[in-house]
Amino acid sequence: MTSTLAIALASLSLSVISTGIAIASYWRTRSNQTYDYAARLQLENESIQGGSGPEAFHYSADLVNVGIKPVEIRNIFIDYGGQSEGTYYKFNVEGLFHLPPNGKRSVGFSISREDYEDVLTKFGVQQCLFRLRVCFANATGGNVEATRNLMGLGPSETTFYAQRGDAVV
Helix, strand or coil, X not given: CHHHHHHHHHHHHHHHHHHHHHHHHHHHHXXXXXXXXXXXXXXXXXXXXXXXXXXXEEEEEEEEECCCCCEEEEEEEEEEECCCCCCEEEEEEECCEEECCCCXXXXXXXXXXXXXXXXXXXXXXXXXXXXXXXXEECCCCCEEEEEEEEEEECCCCEEECCCCCCECC
């Protein structure tokens, strides 16, 4: 009976050790997959123009998925107006679509001088701020919102926002 007890204890301890190794391996693999499958969105051929002319502001770019998995883009917005909530418009440029790996989607937006002046008057702001906002699903299905400041345009001054790199996320 002693040898049976010793064999049972040895098999139980091996079982506990192997279960511990399996759990540790699961968590390590899961964190690596979350990183590997993370959305990697970049902008290419970005053009930002503002100032004189019939269009007060014009923006165009190609949104590119440089990750290894498709990305579900839920919305692309251009927000323009003031800085605080309720003092800007949310213009929906694109709705729901999927962007495959190495896939591109062109994004474009223009605002006329008349609409720009209406924004300044309606919200009582000195400078109309333009922001690109991309809403997409992350690897676990949660909602992620990435915002990129584009330009601030006022009657007496223009502010260009310098961005380091081309990554949205």
